[in-house]
Amino acid sequence: MNESSLRKALSESFNAIAAEHFDGAFRIDAGDTKLAFNVRDGHLTALADTDEVDLILYFENASEALDILTGSADVIDAFMQGRFRSDGYLIWVFTLLAMFR
Numbered sequence: 819m820n821e822s823s824l825r826k827a828l829s830e831s832f833n834a835i836a837a838e839h840f841d842g843a844f845r846i847d848a849g850d851t852k853l854a855f856n857v858r859d860g861h862l863t864a865l866a867d868t869d870e871v872d873l874i875l876y877f878e879n880a881s882e883a884l885d886i887l888t889g890s891a892d893v894i895d896a897f898m899q900g901r902f903r904s905d906g907y908l909i910w911v912f913t914l915l916a917m918f919r
Contacts, residue, residue, distance in 0.1 A: 819851075819879075819880040819881045819884065820851070820880065821851045821852075821853060821880070823880070824846070824848070824851055824853060824880045824883060824884055825853055825864060827884050827888075828853075828855075828862075828884070828887065828918060829862060829864075831887075831888050831918045831919075832862045832917060832918060833916070833917050833918065833919065834860035834861070834862075835860070836913075836916045836917045836919075837857050837860050837861075837862070837917045838859065838860040840857045840858075840913055840917070841857070841858050841859070842856070842857060842858075842871075842872040842873065842910065843855065843856045843857070843865060843869065843870070843871040843872050843873075844857070844871050844872060844873040844874065844875060844910070844914060845871045845873070845874045845875070846874075846875050846877065846883050847874055847875070847876045847877070848876075848877040848878070848879050848880045848882070848883040849877070849878060849879045849880070850879075850880075851879070851880040851883070854866065854868075854869050854871055857914075857917065862917075872907065872910070873904060873905065873906065873907045873910050873911070873914070874904065874905045875887075875902070875903075875904050875911070875914070876902065876903045876904065876905075877901065877902055878901050882896070882901060882902070886901075886902050886915075887914070887915060887918040887919075888918050888919060889915075889918075889919040893915060
């Protein structure tokens with residue numbers, strides 16, 4: 819899966835209702851694929867991957883990022899096996915997971 823495919827898939831699975839009270843920026847670092855988004859008032863906007871973000875989510879690759887974010891893969895198993903981690907804001911991680919399911 820390439821960067822544009824992941825961006826499109828996440829945009830299509832985005833749940834605006836789950837994001838209506840969220841205001842922040844996050845980056846997905848999935849191996850060779852790096853994407854950044856801003857979420858504000860229920861809207862998802864792509865950012866340049868060099869923009870400053872509040873949270874970074876790390877995955878082994880783009881396919882796994884999509885599977886974990888959309889609920890196709892078990893996030894706890896992925897975390898325990900070292901295939902998924904973040905740089906902080908644990909509450910935000912769970913909020914972001916809810917936005918794409």
